[in-house]
Amino acid sequence: MPTPATDIANLYNILGSNELSRLDTHPVELLVTLRTISEAIPPAPQRIADVGGGPGKYAFALADQGHLVDLVDLSPGLIQLAQAEQDKRKATGKENLLQSLSVGNALDPTILHHGTYDAVLLLGPLYHLVDKSERVNAVANAVRLAKPNGVLFVAFVSIAAHLRDIAIREPGRLIADKEFYAKYLQDGRYEKFKPGVGNAHSFHTQVGDVKSFFADNFADTLELIELRSQEGILGGSLDATLSKSQPQVLQAWADLMYEKYSTGEEYLGCADHLIAVLKKRSL
Numbered sequence: 001m002p003t004p005a006t007d008i009a010n011l012y013n014i015l016g017s018n019e020l021s022r023l024d025t026h027p028v029e030l031l032v033t034l035r036t037i038s039e040a041i042p043p044a045p046q047r048i049a050d051v052g053g054g055p056g057k058y059a060f061a062l063a064d065q066g067h068l069v070d071l072v073d074l075s076p077g078l079i080q081l082a083q084a085e086q087d088k089r090k091a092t093g094k095e096n097l098l099q100s101l102s103v104g105n106a107l108d109p110t111i112l113h114h115g116t117y118d119a120v121l122l123l124g125p126l127y128h129l130v131d132k133s134e135r136v137n138a139v140a141n142a143v144r145l146a147k148p149n150g151v152l153f154v155a156f157v158s159i160a161a162h163l164r165d166i167a168i169r170e171p172g173r174l175i176a177d178k179e180f181y182a183k184y185l186q187d188g189r190y191e192k193f194k195p196g197v198g199n200a201h202s203f204h205t206q207v208g209d210v211k212s213f214f215a216d217n218f219a220d221t222l223e224l225i226e227l228r229s230q231e232g233i234l235g236g237s238l239d240a241t242l243s244k245s246q247p248q249v250l251q252a253w254a255d256l257m258y259e260k261y262s263t264g265e266e267y268l269g270c271a272d273h274l275i276a277v278l279k280k281r282s283l
Contacts, residue, residue, distance in 0.1 A: 003201050005074060005105055008128045009059075011200060012054070013077035020055045020081055028239035029230045031254035032262060033048070033123070033153075033275060034061055036228055039278050040151050041119045049117045049145050050136075051106050052124035056082035056098065063096040072104040072111050074125075079103050106138040114144045123155040130189045130203045143221050153275055154223065155230070159204040160197050161189055161272035164236040207268045210276055211219040222278040229271030232257025236272065 012019060023030040037058075041048075044066030050059040054079045059071040073079050082101050089097055099253060104111035106125035121143040129135045142152050160182075166173050174181055188204045205213075207227070214224050231239055234257060243252050261267045268274065 003128060003130050004133060005107075007201060009075045012073075012075035018148060019078060023057045024245050025240050026231070026237070027243050027250055028232060028234050028254050028257055029273060030057065030061075031251065032228070032232060032258045033058065033155075034228075035151060035258050036252070036275055037062065037119065037121070037275060038065070038245075040153070040225065042047050046118040047116060048119045048121065049112050049142075050121040050123075051082075051104075051111070051145075053121060054071060054078045054124060055084075056085060056101070057122060058123065059098055060085060060096075063098055066096065068099050069111055070100045070117075072099050072102050072106075074103070074105055076103050102198055106141060107134060109141050112145055115147055117145045118147060119151045119153065120145050121153050122153075123153060126154060126159050126203065127240075128202050130191060130201050132213075135203070135213070139214075139218065143218070143280055146280045148280060151225075152278040152280065154278065156210055156274045156276070157202065157204045158235070158269070158271050158274060159185065159206055160269055161235060162190065162204055165274075168236075205274075207265075208276065210274055214276065214278065218278075221281055223281060224249045225277040225279055226263055227268065228275050228277065229257075229262045229268050230273040230275050231265055231271055232261035233270040236268045 010211070044065050048062055048067050048069045049057070050069055050071045052073055053059045053071045054073055055077070056071050059069045059082070063069050071082055079101055082098070086098055086101060102111070106122065122138060122142045125138050126135050129138060139154060142154070146152060157249055190202045190204060192200055192201070210227060211224065214222055229235070
């Protein structure tokens, strides 16, 4: 059954403030991901599509580097938050603005112009597309947006992340919801009703399944350059205390995670989030 887009939009309309601050409390994820992007694309200005980019934390950070960024998200509430930041920047005379902001669905092939982007970010949509056909469709749309030899950045949530979370907060759920978790560990589908936020549809995956997803569905159009842990070995919110550190201390930890602990097979399982870096093949 396809993922109800209205449920996901409503979820993020409710969780907007949390989404705005999430990367402030997980700074290693932010810094490692930004470095991953910067290392994989030429220097600014590059044209970048941030599809499913929420309130624009990455979009504005990349604009600050001089890139030309178009932001799209399914949630009107999150786009409103991004627009508020855009308006604030305009009011203070800041030059590095987003090129455009719009409400749109990663599954819609008409959201932006095809073949015009040096890089396409798909850092959120695959978290919530529970049917494989939808995930294939979202990536295929991102491929269409990219120029030949353009770079895609596609993020996934690890099954290990959710297991760590319930082990810390509600360990009894593994037994109380035994049948649910037996199925979840097989297909990664997390579909539950959460009081106060409604239906929560999300998809979580294993490291090996990320690689096979691209090999099975995009071997002719995409080359997988690397798969990286966005937190290094500091998944499970182990980077949270670093948000209170001095900038140079935080940067030193982020650099260590990026350089030593984010691409080795033995470290990928430590991730909450995995980012695949792919190049669009020239036909």
